[in-house]
Amino acid sequence: xxxxxxxxxxxxxxxxxxxxxxxxxxxxxxxxxxxxxxxxxxxxxxxxxxxxxxxxxxxxxxxxxxxxxxxxxxxxxxxxxxxxxxxx
Amino acid sequence: xxxxxxxxxxxxxxxxxxxxxxxxxxxxxxxxxxxxxxxxxxxxxxxxxxxxxxxxxxxxxxxxxxxxxxxxxxxxxxxxxxxxxxxxxxxxxxxxxxxxxxxxxxxxxxxxxxxxxxxxxxxxxxxxxxxxxxxxxxxxxxxxxxxxxxxxxxxxxxxxxxxxxxxxxxxxxxxxxxxxxxxxxxxxxxxxxxxxxxxxxxxxxxxxxxxxxxxxxxxxxxxxxxxxxxxxxxxxxxxxxxxxxxxxxxxxxxxxxxxxxxxxxxxxxxxxxxxxxxxxxxxxxxxxxxxxxxxxxxxxxxxxxxxxxxxxxxxxxxxxxxxxxxxxxxxxxxxxxxxxxxxxxxxxxxxxxxxxxxxxxxxxxxxxxxxxxxxxxxxxxxxxxxxxxxxxxxxxxxxxxxxxxxxxxxxxxxxxxxxxxxxxxxxxxxxxxxxxxxxxxxxxxxxxxxxxxxxxxxxxxxxxxxxxxxxxxxxxxxxxxxxxxxxxxxxxxxxxxxxxxxxxxxxxxxxxxxxxxxxxxxxxxxxxxxxxxxxxxxxxxxxxxxxxxxxxxxxxxxxxxxxxxxxxxxxxxxxxxxxxx
Numbered sequence: 001x002x003x004x005x006x007x008x009x010x011x012x013x014x015x016x017x018x019x020x021x022x023x024x025x026x027x028x029x030x031x032x033x034x035x036x037x038x039x040x041x042x043x044x045x046x047x048x049x050x051x052x053x054x055x056x057x058x059x060x061x062x063x064x065x066x067x068x069x070x071x072x073x074x075x076x077x078x079x080x081x082x083x084x085x086x087x088x
Numbered sequence: 089x090x091x092x093x094x095x096x097x098x099x100x101x102x103x104x105x106x107x108x109x110x111x112x113x114x115x116x117x118x119x120x121x122x123x124x125x126x127x128x129x130x131x132x133x134x135x136x137x138x139x140x141x142x143x144x145x146x147x148x149x150x151x152x153x154x155x156x157x158x159x160x161x162x163x164x165x166x167x168x169x170x171x172x173x174x175x176x177x178x179x180x181x182x183x184x185x186x187x188x189x190x191x192x193x194x195x196x197x198x199x200x201x202x203x204x205x206x207x208x209x210x211x212x213x214x215x216x217x218x219x220x221x222x223x224x225x226x227x228x229x230x231x232x233x234x235x236x237x238x239x240x241x242x243x244x245x246x247x248x249x250x251x252x253x254x255x256x257x258x259x260x261x262x263x264x265x266x267x268x269x270x271x272x273x274x275x276x277x278x279x280x281x282x283x284x285x286x287x288x289x290x291x292x293x294x295x296x297x298x299x300x301x302x303x304x305x306x307x308x309x310x311x312x313x314x315x316x317x318x319x320x321x322x323x324x325x326x327x328x329x330x331x332x333x334x335x336x337x338x339x340x341x342x343x344x345x346x347x348x349x350x351x352x353x354x355x356x357x358x359x360x361x362x363x364x365x366x367x368x369x370x371x372x373x374x375x376x377x378x379x380x381x382x383x384x385x386x387x388x389x390x391x392x393x394x395x396x397x398x399x400x401x402x403x404x405x406x407x408x409x410x411x412x413x414x415x416x417x418x419x420x421x422x423x424x425x426x427x428x429x430x431x432x433x434x435x436x437x438x439x440x441x442x443x444x445x446x447x448x449x450x451x452x453x454x455x456x457x458x459x460x461x462x463x464x465x466x467x468x469x470x471x472x473x474x475x476x477x478x479x480x481x482x483x484x485x486x487x488x489x490x491x492x493x494x495x496x497x498x499x500x501x502x503x504x505x506x507x508x509x510x511x512x513x514x515x516x517x518x519x520x521x522x523x524x525x526x527x528x529x530x531x532x533x534x535x536x537x538x539x540x541x542x543x544x545x546x547x548x549x550x551x552x553x554x555x556x557x558x559x560x561x562x563x564x565x566x567x568x569x570x571x572x573x574x575x576x577x578x579x580x581x582x583x584x585x586x587x588x589x590x591x592x593x594x595x596x597x598x599x600x601x602x603x604x605x606x607x608x609x610x611x612x613x614x615x616x617x618x619x620x621x622x623x624x625x626x627x628x629x630x631x632x633x634x635x636x637x638x639x640x641x642x643x644x645x646x647x648x649x650x651x652x653x654x655x656x657x658x659x660x661x662x663x664x665x666x667x668x669x
Contacts, residue, residue, distance in 0.1 A: 013656045017573075020177045027173045031166045036347050039159070043337065049299040049319030054337040057162035058395040059295060062169045062388050069176045069381040076181075077374060085658045087372040 094480025110253030121258030122189035134382025144226025152461030171357025176380035224542025234483035276485020348621030356557030562589030562626025589630035
């Protein structure tokens, strides 16, 4: 583990923050945007028996949250390796 | 075998399992007691977090609540899951890197101040007690409804069990019992849902079932063969409108309020100490990330099933009760009438049960049927004519949900007293053995107080749940976030921010819940934000105060900034000499 290269670690942190920002933008979009603010407009469309807005508010946002955490886990594990700070 | 026999057998078996696990995983060191020696595999930590999180209310009441609220109920669904995204990305890994045992300790070290520690430990104790009161009551209620014990007797049995495994096992014992409790509660929740989804729509996955078409079997079950081939949600919307309610898939609450409540529940989740400390128990930073991922999978399983149960139960309930002669009421209705959860008052003396808008006990309303929200989960298996062992499972599941949450909360209270108050502030040179005894004693005392809350429920418990989330959102969330993501966040800013956040939220909620409850409606709320959603505003105020005060006061010492820097990546932790405990 090379903890001495401070510049490297700053770059690692910066990449992490960007990755977090992208993930949280999607988090915000599916819940606050699709599930609340534009729910009525989306309800004009249907998937099977579900109005789309209702589906996002009841199911879609939660499913997206799960996917988001796992893409973050995957991305960060790779980032750890890229900067050689991965734990055993 | 009867429902009662099955309930006793299943509950008895599950209790025996919890006691065995607690004994096998008992704590020997303070590291064991507070953080399970940081050796919990992420997938098991995920299950334990799930059980910790899903309370008596999630298990028993949530689906029913949503069935009355329609789409408006979605703020519970999104609000109580979305916080895990924040935990996985903003808090979990860095708190794990820090690795010490309590949230007040993290706050004290990061903001180099014992005043912050005292403020944090008081906040943690208040939030946890608010929450635990409802759990012990939940234990009593399940015992009384399914097993014929009195509520008080039920609370005492629950207390004895929690006392045993919380004082003996600490975090380690609690964690492994919670894993077992998760398995029990999720089975109890999913099995009836899968059966019912099959019956109505032929689809074994409830999450898809409630958006599917009604089958011939389902239509027969609803006594309306004509409904076959129609989408279930369309049918429910139609029923709702016929009875004078809004369509189920539409919302009536102002959108701004839904927005603020959802945000408040999300950031409140991420600020709750009993959830945050779970991240201390895994071996590595990367495990903290994946254990949040596992936790949310396990939680989402229940939270995506709840809205399906809400739809099945509401459709079924209305169709099998409304416009039916009371003498021909289904047997489950008569059974549950004894508990007072459902009731029929024949207002027009025609012997026919009528469901309409308004309260059953309001003479002006045409509604003649009382429906308690809890009935939707508790009686669901009977309504769907499922075998007796499935009904018995519900009792064991409800108890698992209540006990696991109670245990996690009691540990926070115990650690706040033994680790933060005694070891951290009053008697720093206490030996580890003495601290362990303090921890056990505090856990025992906390169980007793929680039990008293269960036996003599203060009337305001239901009112103050908003408090728990609001306070967590306005106090811990901003300070921990800034503590990790802003090296320059300092003691003065954090103190002012926390104080302002807490006072603002407490004042707003107290005003509308206690001082002037008549004003608790959207015409009097600020910007239409209800007390349930005010935590979001409190958090924003906390952020602003931290930033502004931080601009005019000295930066944190260099060693604190180095500590913050070293939280951000895996490897050795740089501990400043002053923060070593």
